[in-house]
Amino acid sequence: MEQIISKTVNKWLKEEQRPALLRVIRANDPWEGMSDEEIEDHIEFIHWYLNKDYELLLLIPTHPRETYIWFSDEEEFRTSAFGTNDFQTLQQPLNKYGYRIKKILERVKDLGIQYSCLTTAEGREDILIKYENLVNREFREKLLNLVERYQGSTDIDKKMLLKGKIARESRHIIKCKEVWQKYSTWE
16 A cells, blocks of 8 residues: 555656646637747738728828827737827816706706697696706805895905806806707797
8 A cells, every 4th residue: 555655656746846848728819829920920910900990091191290199019009099198188177067067958958848848737837847946956046145145245355256156157047048948949
């Protein structure tokens, strides 16, 4: 029994001392069985093929800019759409207030379209109430608060600042009314 165990252990030791000539073979490896030169040729062909899509655009004459960037290899081609500093510096920061106003006006438009589509007085009244509540919640309550603060203020600088804010909120209410009248007509 000891001889069998020692033979097995000696066999394992010989296998461990043998240099590893094995490598991982992946079934889905597209480069399996190709030499380095063939792999390089395939990559070059893929690069050429991807640039072929832009061939017509490259024929258009342009004035070179300081930040003119074109893709030098396929890795850069895949990763540079939004990763360059030039792209980041050209982006404007998000105007959250403007975006919010835009979405409120879209909601007013949707309510106006719903109002114009309904034929029952009850349904139209519900939509009208939703529209009025939206405008009150978003603009009128703030406007009334600003007017109250304006009337109670004695500082001229604060009054001028509040006057501008009052005008802005009034413009938003007027714009909502214009959008409502444009889309809620029932003819």
